[in-house]
Amino acid sequence: MITTLRTDITIGDVCEGFVYNEFEGKGLFGLSGKLVIQPEYQRNYIYADGKKDVAVIESILKGYPIGLIYFVKVAEDKYEILDGQQRITSIGRFKTNKFPVFDENGTPRYFRGLNPELQEKINKTPLTIYICEGEETEIKEWFKTINIAGVPLKEQELANAIHSGPFVTLAKEVFSNSRNANIQKWSAYISGAVDRQDYLRTALEWISKGYENEDNIDKYMSLHRYDDNINELKLYFDSVIDWISSVFDDVKPAMKGLEWGRLYETYHNTAYNNQEVSTLVNQLYEDIFVKNTKGIFEYILGGCQDKSLLDIRVFDESTKRVAYTKQTNSAKEEGKSNCPLCAVGNNANATKIWSLKEMDADHVTAWTRGGSTTIENCEMLCKTHNRSKGNR
Numbered sequence: 522m523i524t525t526l527r528t529d530i531t532i533g534d535v536c537e538g539f540v541y542n543e544f545e546g547k548g549l550f551g552l553s554g555k556l557v558i559q560p561e562y563q564r565n566y567i568y569a570d571g572k573k574d575v576a577v578i579e580s581i582l583k584g585y586p587i588g589l590i591y592f593v594k595v596a597e598d599k600y601e602i603l604d605g606q607q608r609i610t611s612i613g614r615f616k617t618n619k620f621p622v623f624d625e626n627g628t629p630r631y632f633r634g635l636n637p638e639l640q641e642k643i644n645k646t647p648l649t650i651y652i653c654e655g656e657e658t659e660i661k662e663w664f665k666t667i668n669i670a671g672v673p674l675k676e677q678e679l680a681n682a683i684h685s686g687p688f689v690t691l692a693k694e695v696f697s698n699s700r701n702a703n704i705q706k707w708s709a710y711i712s713g714a715v716d717r718q719d720y721l722r723t724a725l726e727w728i729s730k731g732y733e734n735e736d737n738i739d740k741y742m743s744l745h746r747y748d749d750n751i752n753e754l755k756l757y758f759d760s761v762i763d764w765i766s767s768v769f770d771d772v773k774p775a776m777k778g779l780e781w782g783r784l785y786e787t788y789h790n791t792a793y794n795n796q797e798v799s800t801l802v803n804q805l806y807e808d809i810f811v812k813n814t815k816g817i818f819e820y821i822l823g824g825c826q827d828k829s830l831l832d833i834r835v836f837d838e839s840t841k842r843v844a845y846t847k848q849t850n851s852a853k854e855e856g857k858s859n860c861p862l863c864a865v866g867n868n869a870n871a872t873k874i875w876s877l878k879e880m881d882a883d884h885v886t887a888w889t890r891g892g893s894t895t896i897e898n899c900e901m902l903c904k905t906h907n908r909s910k911g912n913r
């Protein structure tokens with residue numbers, strides 16, 4: 522990798538011929554057509570929030586440095602931005618009057634409304650640019666290195682850079698495009714941001730079984746890098762989404778971001794009754810003893826076996842103490858053990874009075890059969906009996 526430091530290129534130079542694509546939401550060209558501002562592998566422009574973009578311009582107006590910028594030299598006198606794309610796009614958009622900054626009186630000022638000296642000051646500001654020439658593997662290393670500055674690249678943004686090509690381009694059109702009308706539907710099950718590649722990440726994770734091993738995603742992308750279609754990826758993704766919505770009629774907030782790919786692989790050959798599933802989902806969702814609502818769906822898919830998925834709320838200490846006292850008092854009167862299961866036995870324990878800490882709380886009516894975690898349904902058992910009951 523060869524790097525050359527250039528400090529002679531000014532903001533005015535870089536913004537010469539600046540083109541911003543409002544529709545795609547990205548800066549395209551600059552430096553009189555010699556610079557590609559947003560190569561395909563780069564993330565979308567995310568500074569247009571009236572804060573980050575304004576901060577870039579304010580820094581320049583105050584004479585603060587805006588940091589290092591990296592170009593990759595792709596041909597003689599042709600460059601792509603490797604790092605600095607967000608800042609350059611902000612500057613270009615400001616210079617083309619796309620957003621204002623605010624003066625000391627809070628008055629908005631577009632570039633064209635600044636006094637000529639200020640305009641000149643901005644144009645003459647030199648940038649600190651490293652121009653890099655190197656192999657793709659080196660670029661990958663660079664991305665990792667420069668990742669420490671600014672808004673860090675996400676894993677998938679990095680992967681898009683490494684595997685840039687027709688496959689990534691096509692995949693981004695579908696999964697990284699906030700104008701895709703399906704995003705709304707998908708967002709019920711997928712968390713994260715479309716423009717930060719979280720949906721694409723999820724789609725790739727599902728098809729490659731990246732949930733088993735993250736390296737699978739890289740392998741898949743590498744294998745399909747030069748494909749001229751994304752049919753397999755899209756078909757699998759749609760199958761998972763269709764399966765979720767065919768099993769679960771209800772859309773619950775806790776469904777967002779679950780490991781749907783893994784659940785699909787595990788359960789898509791099992792038949793479910795929608796009505797029953799729906800009833801169960803709603804029951805469990807409203808059950809205040811279910812602490813982990815995210816576990817409801819896998820619990821149901823697995824045939825309501827694995828209660829640990831639900832993280833059931835246990836009896837609290839005061840409830841246990843009240844139940845213990847009540848039980849122990851009447852046991853003493855009757856001359857029986859305060860563990861009802863010991864009391865019906867015929868060994869020495871039949872009359873044994875256990876201390877509170879020798880006992881555990883149990884649901885009289887099992888939680889799975891609708892028993893609540895309230896005092897009326899609380900029964901203290903000796904630890905041995907509680908354990909054997911819990912294992913049923």
Ligand SMILES: [Zn+2]
Binds near residue numbers: 862
């Ligand atoms: Zn007992």
